[in-house]
Amino acid sequence: MVKNAQMRKNEARERARIRREQERRKAQQRKIITYTGVIVGVIAVIAAIVVVGVLNKSSNKNDRVAASPAIVSAIANVPPANLDTVGLGTVQAGLYTISNQPPLTADGKPEVLYVGGEFCPFCAAERWAMAIALSRFGQFTDGLETTRSAVDDGNIPTLTFLNAKYTSTYITFVPVEAEDRNRKELQKLTDDQRKLTAAILPGGLSFPFLDFGNKYLLNGGSYSPTFLNKYSAEEIAQQMSNPTSEVGKAIMGSANVMTAAICNLTNNQPGNVCSSAAVKAGSTLVGTRGDTSTIK
Amino acid sequence: MPSLALRPDATARRLTSPWWLPALSLGLAVAGIGVATYLTIAHFDEKVVLACSDNGAVNCAKVTTSAQSYFLGMPVAVLGLAFFVGVIPLLLPAAWRSPWRLLRLARVAAVAVGVVFIVRLIYAEMFWIHSICLWCTAVHVLTFLLFVVVLMGTAITAPYADDDLGPDDGRDEVSLAG
Numbered sequence: 001m002v003k004n005a006q007m008r009k010n011e012a013r014e015r016a017r018i019r020r021e022q023e024r025r026k027a028q029q030r031k032i033i034t035y036t037g038v039i040v041g042v043i044a045v046i047a048a049i050v051v052v053g054v055l056n057k058s059s060n061k062n063d064r065v066a067a068s069p070a071i072v073s074a075i076a077n078v079p080p081a082n083l084d085t086v087g088l089g090t091v092q093a094g095l096y097t098i099s100n101q102p103p104l105t106a107d108g109k110p111e112v113l114y115v116g117g118e119f120c121p122f123c124a125a126e127r128w129a130m131a132i133a134l135s136r137f138g139q140f141t142d143g144l145e146t147t148r149s150a151v152d153d154g155n156i157p158t159l160t161f162l163n164a165k166y167t168s169t170y171i172t173f174v175p176v177e178a179e180d181r182n183r184k185e186l187q188k189l190t191d192d193q194r195k196l197t198a199a200i201l202p203g204g205l206s207f208p209f210l211d212f213g214n215k216y217l218l219n220g221g222s223y224s225p226t227f228l229n230k231y232s233a234e235e236i237a238q239q240m241s242n243p244t245s246e247v248g249k250a251i252m253g254s255a256n257v258m259t260a261a262i263c264n265l266t267n268n269q270p271g272n273v274c275s276s277a278a279v280k281a282g283s284t285l286v287g288t289r290g291d292t293s294t295i296k
Numbered sequence: 297m298p299s300l301a302l303r304p305d306a307t308a309r310r311l312t313s314p315w316w317l318p319a320l321s322l323g324l325a326v327a328g329i330g331v332a333t334y335l336t337i338a339h340f341d342e343k344v345v346l347a348c349s350d351n352g353a354v355n356c357a358k359v360t361t362s363a364q365s366y367f368l369g370m371p372v373a374v375l376g377l378a379f380f381v382g383v384i385p386l387l388l389p390a391a392w393r394s395p396w397r398l399l400r401l402a403r404v405a406a407v408a409v410g411v412v413f414i415v416r417l418i419y420a421e422m423f424w425i426h427s428i429c430l431w432c433t434a435v436h437v438l439t440f441l442l443f444v445v446v447l448m449g450t451a452i453t454a455p456y457a458d459d460d461l462g463p464d465d466g467r468d469e470v471s472l473a474g
Contacts, residue, residue: 024454031451039444042411046418046440053422068424070363234362234425 063181064118064160067144067233071159074237075131076139080276082252083132085243087281089253091223094285095216095261096292098200104214106172110265114161115189115197115209117179118147121154123208125225126218128240129254130210131159136259136273137266138168146233150181156225157233162186170266171213178207200292210258213265217292222257222285223250256282313392317449321387321442328380328438335360335373335431348430359429364420372417376435379410383442392453404450407443414439 104111114130116123131140143163149156161175176193180186189197197205200217210218227246228236239247260282263274273279338344339360348356359365365372385391386403394400414436421428 028451028454031454032448035447035451039447042415042440042443045415049415049419049422053419065423065426068364068420070424074363232358232362232425232427234364235358238363 064145064147064162067146067159071146071233071237072140072144074241075128075144075159076135078132078135078241078252078255080273080278082241082243082248083256083259083278084276086249086252087256087278088285089223089243089249089251089256090246091250091253091257091285093220093222094257094288095212095218096289096295097287098211098214098217098292101196101199101214104196104211106174109168109170109172110213110262111172111174111211112213112262112265113193113196113209113211114173114175115178115193115205115211116161116176116207117183118158118160118162118177118181118186119150119153119179119183120207121149121156121225122221124149124154124156124158125221125223125228125250126208126210126254127159127161128236128251129222129258132240132251132255133258133262134166134168134171134173137170137262137270138166138173141165141167147181150183154226154229156228157231157236158228159233170269171262201295203296212258212261215264216261216287218258218261219292219295222254252278253282257285258282261286313389313449313453317445317453318387318389318392321392321445321449322384324438324442324445325380325384325387328435328442329377329384331431331434331438332373332377332380335435336371336377339365339371339373346429346431353426353428354430355427356429356431358427359421359425359432362420362425364417364425375413379406379413379439382406383410387446392449400450403446407439407446410439411443 104113142165145160145163147158147160149158160177162177164175166173176187176189178187178189197209206219208218236247239245240251242248256278260279263279268274338346346356367375383406386406391399418436
């Protein structure tokens with residue numbers, strides 16, 4: 001009796017051991033299948049990134065891609081002390097004065113109207129400065145992208161304001177990227193914008209056209225942009241807040257002139273920006289280039 | 297209630313792992329340390345130039361000097377080196393044999409973080425920097441292979457049917473019915 005009971009006990013143990021082992025193997029197989037799925041998923045994600053990246057580069061001749069977080073952050077966080085240090089930097093040309101035009105406003109605020117083309121090398125150079133200057137009065141909330149000027153026109157890394165969203169309590173920024181990198185029409189000017197640009201530049205619209213509330217105009221470049229094409233957009237963003245770099249001296253210098261022009265529209269608000277050494281330096285080139293009527 | 301004799305003792309609860317599992321995973325980690333060390337030295341020492349093309353789609357210098365070469369203020373090369381060094385203890389033979397749930401979980405979590413990081417870096421190379429760094433790619437491949445080995449190793453060394461990461465209470469349940 002005792003022997004039979006012991007045998008039954010041993011058999012039960014053996015059956016339980018076999019069952020556990022079978023369950024363990026089944027569970028192991030399930031895990032292998034699950035993990036294989038995870039690995040295939042990771043491979044698919046990486047492959048998708050690479051394929052889309054390559055296709056994007058080869059098919060998108062405009063080379064327009066979302067600005068990286070590092071670039072967006074670099075634009076929004078240029079140290080004011082560095083802008084003060086640079087002053088005018090290597091900026092060579094200032095702003096024209098616009099006469100005989102009523103103040104340009106939108107949404108009850110002074111308007112800064114930019115009309116440019118993605119192909120244009122001077123626009124490429126000035127967009128960096130514009131982004132810095134505008135960031136002192138508000139912020140780009142979305143849609144900043146990077147591109148390059150035309151391959152046969154400097155191929156300069158730059159931003160594009162085509163889809164950019166900007167908010168400010170002081171000013172309204174209205175960007176118009178009229179032509180793409182291949183000089184094809186991109187955004188149409190409104191009738192009012194066409195009339196305004198024709199009134200200010202009767203000899204024909206030339207880029208960049210940066211109108212500060214119908215008081216001052218940047219037309220053409222404030223510095224020679226060609227040296228920028230040896231850098232990537234990432235490198236420009238990285239160096240543009242360095243007051244000792246050639247990139248920083250040019251871009252921050254131009255940004256200071258633009259900031260000073262905007263301070264003229266906002267009754268010198270915000271105070272900490274408009275009373276800075278950077279703006280004092282920049283104001284020496286605001287309206288000093290003569291009247292827009294002198295532009296040929 | 298099962299008898300005390302049916303409970304696995306400490307020795308019996310050690311897992312068995314194939315010999316190649318710690319060897320392969322450690323080999324990948326050591327190779328990763330080698331490449332990451334090279335990238336770290338090149339990051340801090342301007343005299344050390346990476347043996348790599350510096351123009352066109354493959355451009356190591358452009359990638360390693362880009363703004364994306366930092367993450368939360370830390371050089372990515374250093375983070376990569378720290379990852380491979382940090383994961384070494386989890387890949388030792390004793391660690392692979394251990395049924396300790398937390399250790400098995402930490403090993404999977406570590407390589408998962410590594411893979412998420414390399415996906416982000418690949419995205420940055422393709423969409424933000426527009427160049428590829430071959431040495432960085434070597435680190436990406438090693439990290440991914442380590443991820444595969446650790447996941448498969450975790451599956452094949454699963455100690456219990458109901459839990460691939462480790463035992464719950466270490467109790468062997470035996471039915472005496474029948």
